[in-house]
Amino acid sequence: MTTQNDTTTTPGNILLTRVFNAPRDLVFKAWTEPVHLARWWGPHDFTNPRCEWDLRPGGKIHVDMRAPDGTVYPMFGEYREIVEPERLVFTAGALDADGRRLFEMLNTVTFAEAGGKTTVTLRTELLNVLPEAAHYLGGHHEGWSQSLERFTALLVDMEREIVISRIFTAPRELVWEAMTNPERVVKWWGPRGFSMTIEVMDVRPGGAWKHVLHGPDGVNYPNSCIFSEVVKPQRISFANSGCREGDPGQNFQSTWTFDALDTGRTRVTIWMVFAKPEERNFVVDNYGAIEGGRECLARLGEELGAESC
Numbered sequence: 683m684t685t686q687n688d689t690t691t692t693p694g695n696i697l698l699t700r701v702f703n704a705p706r707d708l709v710f711k712a713w714t715e716p717v718h719l720a721r722w723w724g725p726h727d728f729t730n731p732r733c734e735w736d737l738r739p740g741g742k743i744h745v746d747m748r749a750p751d752g753t754v755y756p757m758f759g760e761y762r763e764i765v766e767p768e769r770l771v772f773t774a775g776a777l778d779a780d781g782r783r784l785f786e787m788l789n790t791v792t793f794a795e796a797g798g799k800t801t802v803t804l805r806t807e808l809l810n811v812l813p814e815a816a817h818y819l820g821g822h823h824e825g826w827s828q829s830l831e832r833f834t835a836l837l838v839d840m841e842r843e844i845v846i847s848r849i850f851t852a853p854r855e856l857v858w859e860a861m862t863n864p865e866r867v868v869k870w871w872g873p874r875g876f877s878m879t880i881e882v883m884d885v886r887p888g889g890a891w892k893h894v895l896h897g898p899d900g901v902n903y904p905n906s907c908i909f910s911e912v913v914k915p916q917r918i919s920f921a922n923s924g925c926r927e928g929d930p931g932q933n934f935q936s937t938w939t940f941d942a943l944d945t946g947r948t949r950v951t952i953w954m955v956f957a958k959p960e961e962r963n964f965v966v967d968n969y970g971a972i973e974g975g976r977e978c979l980a981r982l983g984e985e986l987g988a989e990s991c
Contacts, residue, residue: 693819694787694808700830702802704837706795709802710767712836713791717847717951722832723747725825731941739764743774758783767793773809776818784815802830841959844966846975847951852986854942857950858915860985861938870981871895873974886912891920902927907936915940922954932965933957950979 702709712718720733724747732746743759756777763771775786788807793800804826811819850857860866864883871878875898883891891907905924912918919937934956941949952975956962965971 693816694785694806694811694822696804696806696823696826698804698823698826698830700802700804700834702800702834702837703798704800704841705798706767706793706800708837708840709800710793712833712840713770713793713802714766715845715847717845718836718840719745722829722836724832725828726832732943734943735761737761737764743772762788769793775809776815778815782812783810785809785811785818839955842956842962844954844962844971844975845951846972846979847949848976848979848983849943849947849949850983850986851945851947853946854915854940854948856986857940857948857982860982861918861940862914866985870985871978872981873970873977874981885909885918910935911937926969929968932961932969934961934965950982952979 712722714735714737716733716735719735720730723730723733723745727750729748730745731748732744734742734744736742739761741761743757743761745757745759747755747757749755757774758777759772759774761770761772763769770789770791772789773786774789776784778784786809788809790805790807792803794803795801806822806826808819860870862885864880867883868878868880871893872895877896879894879896881892881894883889883893885891887909889909889912891905891909893905893907895903895905897903903924903926905922907920907922907924909918909920917937917939919935921933922936923931923933925931934954937953937955939949939951939953941951943949954962954971954975956965
């Protein structure tokens with residue numbers, strides 16, 4: 683971010699401008715894909731265990747913002763207008779414990795690119811507010827400012843990351859078991875047409891996971907992993923070193939998260955973080971890493987016997 687210009691008129695009505703050192707397509711993607719929104723939406727140290735944005739006119743928005751003290755602030759909204767990658771118009775507001783709408787805002791966001799940088803302009807307009815909720819609006823400007831600071835940090839990370847997400851109609855415990863049981867992992871791991879041989883899979887911090895993916899053309903892809911974090915049934919992280927036989931090794935940190943949604947659904951998100959953007963681009967261009975990851979999650983859904991999207 684290089685410049686900023688903020689204006690506040692009445693409580694809830696603000697105008698913010700930020701210039702990001704990133705192309706517009708990347709900025710728009712970070713504003714519209716739930717897996718990215720979950721990482722920057724809200725003030726510092728807030729998390730978003732539920733983060734659903736249905737990107738279409740009339741599409742609903744549901745977010746549970748969790749404060750550092752554990753308090754959850756449910757948010758609702760709806761998309762009004764989508765002009766990719768130029769403009770977004772959506773409502774957003776807060777709910778109380780009884781599901782009442784405390785207040786509602788109309789948000790208009792525009793994206794303009796020049797010289798490889800993107801100017802984002804956000805205008806918020808207060809549509810309605812209950813008298814007892816007026817105090818929430820006092821921190822509205824600061825909340826947006828902190829969100830955009832988190833957004834800036836996310837853009838830097840996105841250049842060296844691959845992030846893939848899918849929602850399964852299956853309980854989290856079942857999805858976790860399919861990820862951590864070697865007898866089940868061999869049935870779905872890897873892109874379509876690939877098979878897998880596991881030498882060892884010791885799912886615990888410090889445990890090793892060595893396996894070989896066998897491509898449909900007969901080429902092998904040996905991988906050696908060390909688990910760094912195992913939090914059942916929420917999160918698994920491991921350092922991965924692997925490559926196609928004869929190629930230089932590719933190293934990255936992989937994290938899988940398992941978020942329990944309503945009605946027995948589970949969102950699985952894969953984060954692969956590389957040391958440099960060039961290393962990330964190499965596996966995308968030469969190994970088809972993004973499409974391969976999507977196919978891997980599709981095969982997981984088939985193994986679970988669950989609907990997915």
